[in-house]
Amino acid sequence: HSEYVSWIIHAVGPVYRINRFQIGEGSIAGSDAVGTDKNEYFHSLDLKLVSAYRASLERAREVGARTLAFPLLSAGVFRGGRCLDEIIEIGVVTLVHSIVNDTENGFDEICIYSYTKEEREAFEKVGRKVQRCLEQDDDFTNHF
Numbered sequence: 811h812s813e814y815v816s817w818i819i820h821a822v823g824p825v826y827r828i829n830r831f832q833i834g835e836g837s838i839a840g841s842d843a844v845g846t847d848k849n850e851y852f853h854s855l856d857l858k859l860v861s862a863y864r865a866s867l868e869r870a871r872e873v874g875a876r877t878l879a880f881p882l883l884s885a886g887v888f889r890g891g892r893c894l895d896e897i898i899e900i901g902v903v904t905l906v907h908s909i910v911n912d913t914e915n916g917f918d919e920i921c922i923y924s925y926t927k928e929e930r931e932a933f934e935k936v937g938r939k940v941q942r943c944l945e946q947d948d949d950f951t952n953h954f
């Protein structure tokens with residue numbers, strides 16, 4: 811890896827935390843989630859997480875970046891009650907989908923960095939799952 815970078819693309823994933831002021835009677839209150847349960851609310855945020863990764867890839871293409879490095883978006887304090895494995899899987903599958911289905915992507919390398927032992931272990935588990943899917947010729951079009 812280079813000791814310098816040519817570009818920094820800032821990306822922010824959604825906040826999965828649900829505080830006590832957002833919780834209604836059996837549903838999540840708030841402008842994005844009125845009348846939805848926790849799983850529906852998380853799924854709506856999952857789509858925003860996919861969008862954050864895709865927007866970063868698009869911006870990287872625009873500036874001609876060839877090597878990308880991502881931190882795990884929404885995996886730290888933004889994770890809240892969302893399962894870490896699922897957050898990591900969303901990121902990995904989104905990036906793999908881009909590589910597998912976009913032959914013109916132009917990237918030489920895409921890395922995802924984990925910071926904690928918990929993240930690394932979850933990443934390894936997700937990586938094995940994604941590898942099995944790739945071996946079965948899954949193009950990841952039906953994941954989101």
